[in-house]
Amino acid sequence: MKRFEGKVAVVTGGGKGIGAAVAKRLAADGAAVVVNYAISAADAQTTVDAIVAAGGKAIAVKANVAKRDEVSALFGAAREAFGPVDILVNNAGVYEFRPLELIDEEHIDRQFNINVKGLLFATQEAAKDFDGGRGGVVINIGSQVSLTPPANGSVYSATKGAGDVITRSLAQELGPKNVRVISVAPGVTLTEGFVSMGGHEGFIEFAKTRTPLGRPGRPEDVADVVATLVSDDSRWITGSVIPVAGGLTL
């Protein structure tokens, strides 16, 4: 029997990048996976098709995690398709780097709305399913930038710092209900979003010089750790921020 057989997972932003790798990995380990997306329906369907072709179970569901009613509908769809949720991976996120003088309200609101509000709304919904002694696991995809914040990344780093603090707080709040909450902090990871960011080549070269293991991360490097943290092997871990970054310090 696969280790997540009978479990239901929601992966926000599961259509590409780290989220797609996490969705595929959890499905390969037996979970039925809800692949959430906001805009890119085709990417989400590609992830679902890959899971189903490999013998797994998955559906794609559209929802902007920054909108509470859409998050509620996302979990409604998850319950209808597969039953109550056991695993939530708060992966949906946006990143934008700007020097202080170029920060405006839109830059702040967009990143906080998706990276912080979205994480809270999704966890609120998942917690309803975790009640009644069922328990559950929440993995928040944070970032190395909360641990060693780079120049020009004050707002993005602040959203990820907020995520880590929420992880620690909710681990306290939900622990008595048998819910574990953990942050995973990737370093530079080659994803669609990262590669589409202006100036990524220079950033990769810089990051390599700061990474003892000498290469940028791959989505699967993060997904394998997420699966380990979700599994019962990690039953004594909660409230932790786990760097998954090849030793990178920015």
Ligand SMILES: NC(=O)c1ccc[n+]([C@@H]2O[C@H](COP(=O)([O-])OP(=O)(O)OC[C@H]3O[C@@H](n4cnc5c(N)ncnc54)[C@H](OP(=O)(O)O)[C@@H]3O)[C@@H](O)[C@H]2O)c1
């Ligand atoms: N790549 C890195 O180097 C790196 C390093 C550290 C941490 N991270 C974190 O890892 C996570 C994933 O990053 P990535 O590089 O894989 O990003 P990506 O390739 O840009 O993918 C982001 C995913 O999030 C989804 N998304 C964005 N806004 C959303 C919203 N409002 N509601 C629902 N889904 C939404 C996107 O779906 P749509 O296309 O449908 O909008 C997409 O599937 C983020 O939280 C990021 O901060 C990334």
